Amino acid sequence: MADRGxxxxxxxxxxxxxxxxxxxxxxxxxxGCHTVLNYAHDExxxxxxxxxxxxxxxxxxxxxxxVTRPQELAGLxxxxxxxxxxxxxxxxxxxxxxxxxxxxxxxxxxxxxxAAAVDPLLHAAPELARLMAGGPGRVVxxxxxxxxxxxxxxxxxxxxKAALESLVRYLAVELAGRGIAVNAVSTSKIDKGPGTPQPExxxxxxxxxxxxxxxxxxxxxxxxxxxxxAEAGWIHGQVITADGGLSLRG
Numbered sequence: 001m002a003d004r005g006x007x008x009x010x011x012x013x014x015x016x017x018x019x020x021x022x023x024x025x026x027x028x029x030x031x032g033c034h035t036v037l038n039y040a041h042d043e044x045x046x047x048x049x050x051x052x053x054x055x056x057x058x059x060x061x062x063x064x065x066x067v068t069r070p071q072e073l074a075g076l077x078x079x080x081x082x083x084x085x086x087x088x089x090x091x092x093x094x095x096x097x098x099x100x101x102x103x104x105x106x107x108x109x110x111x112x113x114x115a116a117a118v119d120p121l122l123h124a125a126p127e128l129a130r131l132m133a134g135g136p137g138r139v140v141x142x143x144x145x146x147x148x149x150x151x152x153x154x155x156x157x158x159x160x161k162a163a164l165e166s167l168v169r170y171l172a173v174e175l176a177g178r179g180i181a182v183n184a185v186s187t188s189k190i191d192k193g194p195g196t197p198q199p200e201x202x203x204x205x206x207x208x209x210x211x212x213x214x215x216x217x218x219x220x221x222x223x224x225x226x227x228x229x230a231e232a233g234w235i236h237g238q239v240i241t242a243d244g245g246l247s248l249r250g
Contacts, residue, residue, distance in 0.1 A: 004229040007032030007057065010084045011228075012076075014038045014067050014120060015094030017049040019192065020142060023217035024091055025049070027225050029058035033089065036080060037062040040094070067094050067120040077127045087131035089228050092121050092164075093142040095157065102155040113156035117164040125171055128180070135179020138228040141168050142220065143186040143239060145247055161186075165239050172237030181232065184239045185223045187215045188246050211244030219244075 011028045015021040016037035029035040035058055039046045046062035053060035061083075065076035080087055096116035098109035121141060128139060145151070146158035147165050165184055172182040189205050191214035196202050206214045223242040226232060241247055 004031050004225050006089075006225070006228060008034070009088040009228075010034045010036070010080070010086060011089035011091065012036040012038060012080055012087055013091040013093060015040075016091075017042065017045040017062065020190065020217045020220050021091075021093040022049050022052070023221040024093060024142075024224050025060065026053055026056070027218070027221035028089065028091075028228070029053045029056040029060050031225060032057040034059045034084060035061075038067060038076060038094070039064055040066040040068075067124075068096070068116050070119070070123045073120055073123055074127070077124060077131065081131060086133075087128065087137070089138045089140070090124065090128055090132075091140045091142070091224060092124075094120060095142075095160070097154075097157040099153045100155060101153060105155050110156040110159060113160040114163055117157075117160035118167055121164070121167055121171070125175075129175060129178055132180050133178070136230065136233055137175075137178070137180035138232075139171065139175070139180060139182040140224050140227050141165075141182075141184040142224075143184045145186060145188040145241070145243065147186065147239075149247070168239070169237040176236045181227070181236050183227050183232075183235055183237065185220055185227065186239050186241045186243075187220055188243045189214060190220070191216050205246065208249055209244040209246040210248065213244065215243050215246075 011033040013025045016025040017039040025035050025037050050060050065072040067073045096113050144161045146154045147161035168184045
């Protein structure tokens with residue numbers, strides 16, 4: 001495993017107890033980070049996630065907080081400050097999705113998806129600037145190809161991820177001078193292993209992917225780790241697409 005220079009760093013990953021979030025947490029802990037796995041509700045998944053990270057070079061602890069609620073988010077960041085004194089990496093992976101078409105969409109559902117994507121990073125930004133003071137700090141948001149391409153039934157999350165990517169650019173400009181790099185990682189449909197929804201769609205997308213398969217959570221985790229490395233310090237406000245080349249085919 002390549003050494004990204006992350007040993008001893010403190011990382012907080014939202015929505016970290018399953019799927020992409022868990023893969024990111026595992027990657028950072030494997031790199032030697034003190035990794036905080038944030039979750040909103042499922043205590044059993046949080047316990048199992050921490051168990052799965054046991055034995056890695058870094059440490060892992062799960063902290064419960066609904067990051068869409070400003071007061072709980074503030075409490076989470078304060079707990080990190082009390083336990084570790086600072087924060088080096090913040091990965092915003094938590095999201096909400098209410099499937100539905102654009103014509104006839106429930107406005108409240110779309111607003112909820114946008115709020116889940118944007119509000120945690122927007123509310124966290126001032127405290128992140130303090131926790132990462134002196135740098136180098138890394139903020140990485142997890143986005144989706146739905147921000148730029150129309151996916152049936154995806155309007156709420158598509159609009160949400162587009163707004164998130166815009167916020168990444170604004171924060172990147174304002175935080176770069178403080179030694180904090182803000183970027184996003186985007187992908188298309190993810191291979192979640194056995195039981196992946198719509199297997200026929202997954203197979204068709206895998207066949208269209210130049211690299212020959214769907215993206216896995218580990219692919220996203222690898223890209224996040226790259227952006228957190230010292231060598232990525234000159235990358236600011238970018239959306240890095242990790243999809244095996246699928247988006248190149250339109």
